Amino acid sequence: MKTNIHFIVNPIAGKGKNELSEALLETYFPKDEYSVSIKKTEFVLHATSLTKASIDEGAQIIVACGGDGTINEVASSLVSTSVILGILPMGSGNGLASNLKIPKNLNKALNIIKSQNAIAIDTGTLNGEPFFSNTGVGFDAHVISDFEENTTRQLFSYVKSTLRTLKNYHYKNIVELKYNGTTELISPFLLFVSNSNEMGYKMSLTPRASLQDGLLDLVIVPELSHFKLFIFAILFLFKKQHWMKEVRFEQITSLEIKSQDNRILKTQKDGEFFVPKEPRIEIAIHPKSLNVCVQ
Numbered sequence: 001m002k003t004n005i006h007f008i009v010n011p012i013a014g015k016g017k018n019e020l021s022e023a024l025l026e027t028y029f030p031k032d033e034y035s036v037s038i039k040k041t042e043f044v045l046h047a048t049s050l051t052k053a054s055i056d057e058g059a060q061i062i063v064a065c066g067g068d069g070t071i072n073e074v075a076s077s078l079v080s081t082s083v084i085l086g087i088l089p090m091g092s093g094n095g096l097a098s099n100l101k102i103p104k105n106l107n108k109a110l111n112i113i114k115s116q117n118a119i120a121i122d123t124g125t126l127n128g129e130p131f132f133s134n135t136g137v138g139f140d141a142h143v144i145s146d147f148e149e150n151t152t153r154q155l156f157s158y159v160k161s162t163l164r165t166l167k168n169y170h171y172k173n174i175v176e177l178k179y180n181g182t183t184e185l186i187s188p189f190l191l192f193v194s195n196s197n198e199m200g201y202k203m204s205l206t207p208r209a210s211l212q213d214g215l216l217d218l219v220i221v222p223e224l225s226h227f228k229l230f231i232f233a234i235l236f237l238f239k240k241q242h243w244m245k246e247v248r249f250e251q252i253t254s255l256e257i258k259s260q261d262n263r264i265l266k267t268q269k270d271g272e273f274f275v276p277k278e279p280r281i282e283i284a285i286h287p288k289s290l291n292v293c294v295q
């Protein structure tokens with residue numbers, strides 16, 4: 001029986017103009033052994049409906065061709081199924097692909113898919129909505145919200161959005177946090193929850209995070225003075241954020257975040273802005289619930 005592989009391509013991810021030709025794929029996946037389909041996304045969340053259709057069409061491997069946002073839309077439909085996720089990194093940051101050691105080089109990434117060597121990784125949910133790389137409440141969500149108004153999806157746009165958000169950000173918002181049997185009240189600058197050890201561009205707030213440990217890595221950054229924020233930013237650039245005593249690191253299986261004044265908290269999921277419907281946020285891990293092709 002032929003192996004049925006579907007490629008879902010986000011043409012605007014990363015630098016844009018992402019293309020995969022049938023002729024190129026045929027050199028890796030000859031027609032007598034493989035049945036190959038290529039689908040292009042045309043709008044936000046299109047990858048999710050295309051993936052559902054591919055599952056109905058009997059795809060055994062569905063390849064997300066894009067960045068963490070595209071992976072999120074494809075993989076959301078694959079959690080707890082036997083269908084394997086493939087990744088061709090074409091995004092700007094490519095945090096998850098980097099953690100999985102899937103190179104941006106098309107030839108090498110296609111050979112990984114061809115090998116069909118799969119591992120099961122943990123996945124997370126925020127109020128039931130899946131995430132695979134990371135999620136966050138506070139500063140990072142505001143940066144992403146600003147970034148999404150940009151037309152270019154590159155490192156420089158992230159830097160511009162970060163500086164603009166720092167200038168205008170007011171983070172007086174007390175939340176109740178529940179994790180590992182403890183409850184605390186805090187006014188956070190940032191609550192970052194990561195499944196992966198990289199957020200993209202080789203940057204990481206959680207270098208010890210593992211995709212297979214059954215745990216999420218939580219970083220709690222409280223409200224800080226402008227001077228301390230500057231120090232935090234410098235330490236982060238050199239992956240030394242743990243040197244700052246105000247920044248805390250926890251490993252958790254679940255987290256509840258509730259705004260004291262019942263305000264809806266803005267979040268980001270795998271680098272896409274997300275506004276939950278309720279003021280209470282519940283984050284949870286689902287161990288080894290997604291099969292992914294790796295080297």
Ligand SMILES: Nc1ncnc2c1ncn2[C@@H]1O[C@H](COP(=O)(O)OP(=O)(O)OP(=O)(O)O)[C@@H](O)[C@H]1O
Nearest residue numbers: 013014041042044066067068069070091092093094
């Ligand atoms: N044709 C399209 N037009 C506009 N947006 C699209 C289209 N196809 C997909 N999208 C949206 O593009 C967004 C960004 O995709 P993705 O995250 O894959 O790229 P990226 O942001 O460049 O990479 P990374 O997340 O690694 O930084 C996703 O939210 C997706 O829904």
